[in-house]
Amino acid sequence: MSTKEKPTLGGARIKTRKRNIAVPLDPSTFADAVVQIYLEHEGDLELIAKDIEASDLDFSRYGDTFFEVVFTGGRNQPGTTKPEExxxxxxxxxxxxxxxxxxxxxxxxxxxxxxxxxxLIKNLENVMKRLLQSLELYDGDDRRKLAIFTALTFSQKLSGLPPETIFSALLSDSLVAKGTVLGFVTDAFKEFLAENSLDDLISLLKRAKMEDRLLDFFPMQKRTPEAFADHFSKEGLGVLVDYNMKKVFDVKLKELRTTLTDQISANADLAEVIDMVKQRRKEASLPDVDVVRAIWDAIMDAVQWSGKNQQQNVNLALRQVKTWATLLGAFCTTAKLEIDLLYKIQVHCYEDAKLMKLFPEIVRALYDQDVLAEDTVLLWFRKGTNTKGRQTFVKSLEPFVKWLEEAEEEE
Incomplete structure (x- = not known):
């Protein structure tokens, strides 16, 4: 019987599993080190930045602590303005x-x-968010400093800071109710607009998803267009008031157009539709010219395009115009409104290939139903200024205009 030993693998090592060794967090030591850099250079930010860049401090671990030192001078006790040891x-x-x-x-x-x-941009975001959520802990002067800093971070395009996080941090019910948030955003808007345009501010608000939510910064009892206008007018931000008024106006006009389209599609009673438009116009103070344009758009929106037969589509559109011409006539009550409607139709027919050949028939139909006067048609034909498709439309309208002119001569 062999007495040989079983072979073994020479040099083999038995690996032991390493345990994850938890390194204790020591933000206090980190904060003290940053504070010392500030003190050594007596607040000279150029020199401080150089030392910060050259240091081997663990910013990936203590980024939030770094920004606490930047904003408040040291570490604060959570939820307070009291400094930690x-x-x-x-x-x-x-x-x-x-x-x-x-x-x-x-x-x-x-x-x-x-x-x-x-x-570090994420750490800056974290700290700014906490500061803004704790605005009630700071006096008015400190809140203004934070507002100026916030405005400048976006004005100077501080890389990567998400505006939606910063603005959403302000929407605390208690802060909004006390008017704290409104004061903060007012200071921030004023600072931002000092060197930026209103378009820049609107672009920022769009990125923050706050363009349509400006009233959310107001206490509940003041969330009205009138309170908005009164507040920002007093603060010298008339451009923001004008923008919001246009925004509210556009919303009301869009609502009118949508309602009209639904009612026209449902063949609602004409008298009831006219009453509804008059009421909406009065409530929202809508100019007559915009009401007339909205009516035309709604009439066209309600056409059930088949998408197959071109002639069928043309017939449907013309029938729609004839059916609802009286609605247009109820609001198209001056020569100025008539010429504006004619320009509106011209542009619409130019931009929709299906309607290009329909222009003269639409004009004739609206003339027959006393929506467009003879003088309006002749004025557009002879002196119209809108160039979109004008040559084509003038040529197609020539037979009707010739008929009008001959009738005029006979009279």
Whole structure:
């Protein structure tokens, strides 16, 4: 019987599983180190930035702590403005004056830091969100500093900061109810518009998904267009008032057009439709010219296009115009409104290939039902200024105009 030993693999090592060793968080030591850099350079942000960039501090682990030092001078006790134990530096954002000149250098300083460490933008977002959610803990002067800082971060296009997070952080019921949020956004809007256009502000609000929610910044009892206009007019932000008025106007006009389309599609009673339009016009103070345009759009929107037979489509559209011409006539009551309607029809027929050949028939139908006067048609034919498809339409309308002119001569 063989006494040989079983072969073994020479040099084989038995691996032991490593345990995840938890390194204790030590934000206090990190904060003290950052504070010392501030103190060494006596608040000189250029020198501080250089030392921050050259340091081996663990920003990936303590990014939030870094921004707490930037804003408040040190670490704060959670949910308060009281400092935690540890060093404090007096060169923080909230220790500056509430002016653009004092706050802007801090925004530019953070731009440098974040360019070298892009991951820090998330930490800035976290800290700003906490600060804005705790606005009631700060006095009016500190809130204004935060508003200026917030406006400048977007004005200077601080890379990657999401406006939707910043603005949504303000929509706390208690903060809104006290008027704290309205004061904050007013200061922020004024600062932003100091060097940016209204279009820039609207673009920012769209990115923040707040373009249609500006009244949400107002206490519940003041969420009216009148309160909006009164507040921002007093604050010197008339451009914002004008924008909101147009926004409200557009919404009312769109609602009118939608309702009209539904009623026309359902062949509602003409008298009831006219009464509804008059009531909406009065309630929303809608100009007659916009009402007439909305009626025309609704008439066209309600056409049930078949999409198959071109002639059938043309007949449907013309029938719709003839059926609801009286509705147009009820509001198209002046020569000025008539010529505007004719321009509206011209542009519509030019932009919709299905209607190009229908233009003269529409004009004739509206003339027959006393919506368009003879003088209006002749004025458009001889002196019309809108160039969209004009040559084609003038040529197609020549036989009707010739008939009008001959009738005029006979009279």
């Amino acid at each position: 540890g060093d404090q530096q007096p060169y923080s954002v909230l220790n500056r004056e509430a002016t653009r000149q004092s706050i802007l250098p801090y925004v530019l300083y953070l731009q440098k830091i974040i360019r070298r460490r892009p991951f």
